[in-house]
Amino acid sequence: MDGFPFLIGQHPLIQKIQVLIKKVSSTDATVLVMGESGTGKELVARAIHALSTRGDRPFIPVNCGAIPAELLESEIFGHERGAFTGAIGARAGMFQLANGGTIFLDEVGEMSPPLQVKLLRVLQDREIRPVGADRTMKVDVRVIAATNKDLQHEVDRNAFREDLFYRLQVIPIIMPPLRERRSDIPLLVEHFLEKHNRKKPERTVQITEEAMVHLWEYDWPGNVRELENLLERMVILSEDAAIRVETLPSNIRSFISEKRIPKPSLTASGLDLNSAVEEFENRLIEEALRRTKGNKQAAARLLGLKRTTLVAKLRRRKAVPGTVQPSQNYLL
Ligand SMILES: Nc1ncnc2c1ncn2[C@@H]1O[C@H](COP(=O)(O)OP(=O)(O)OP(=O)(O)O)[C@@H](O)[C@H]1O
Ligand SMILES: [Mg+2]
Known part of the structure; x- marks a missing residue:
């Protein structure tokens, strides 16, 4: 795709996603990217950011699944000096760092329920409250979230807030498995x-x-x-x-x-059981010989047969014209 070096693919499902990325990149809408591991969720988030007017501002990824729950809030929202033991100075959170740009909340399905409430508030009011702060501050951040969980299922079992789910998936993008x-x-x-x-x-x-x-x-x-x-x-x-x-x-x-290995099924017109069994047997013999590089002793062991039984089966196949034969080189 011209000028679109990000997401390689010409499958109609990918072409649709490429078009969607272009469309949503010209807006500030919140995007939820869903899909199995390794399908390109982060790549999509980076593409949306890069193509948007925020492209020259920071893109800040936060892996909500990798940061311990008790640290995540201050990582995301920052904290004031003395907010908790060890907070010797005030520290900016990811939302502040992403100001003017995009925050990428990866594995958002792992967020704890209290943090889900706080995130919902940010999405509604576009302001954050650092841990220990008594005032909120405005932030200008585009939110893209991703998950490899079935979030609808998490909502159904009350592990993820329904209102947050709808706030996040203003634009849902579903990455197809390869x-x-x-x-x-x-x-x-x-x-x-x-x-x-x-x-x-x-x-x-x-x-x-x-x-x-x-x-x-x-x-x-x-x-x-x-x-x-x-x-x-x-x-x-x-x-x-x-x-x-x-x-x-x-x-x-x-x-x-x-x-x-073909898996024969019984159709309305029936099935020739003998030849189906024979073909099945042949394929497994061939596979065993392939795995053992033609060593009949080892192949027989893999198949739970005596070597002589395997050899007899191979001879019989050779003698019956028209049967499916294991590769010729194994028969010699
Ligand atoms: N369509 C694609 N074209 C080119 N590279 C791709 C494509 N999809 C994925 N990749 C590459 O595959 C790797 C995995 O992609 P990415 O990290 O975006 O997946 P993910 O969905 O975020 O995975 P996880 O859920 O495991 O975090 C990356 O190196 C990415 O560049
Ligand atoms: Mg990822």
């Missing part, structure tokens, strides 16, 4: 390979088509962050100029081979 926009995977792979290759100019690492198909099919529980970390690691550690299936981490390879 597995729901797989068509962006090749683009992201190219982007991260280029980014990390640039740091290592003496050699360029590429990816084979087959390995790319594996990355496409993998489910990415850690989303874009997991993909980026993997590619960075592969570029640094690769002995070879290409990332191949064999060099991918074993959790990805076994996820793919298990996913590719």
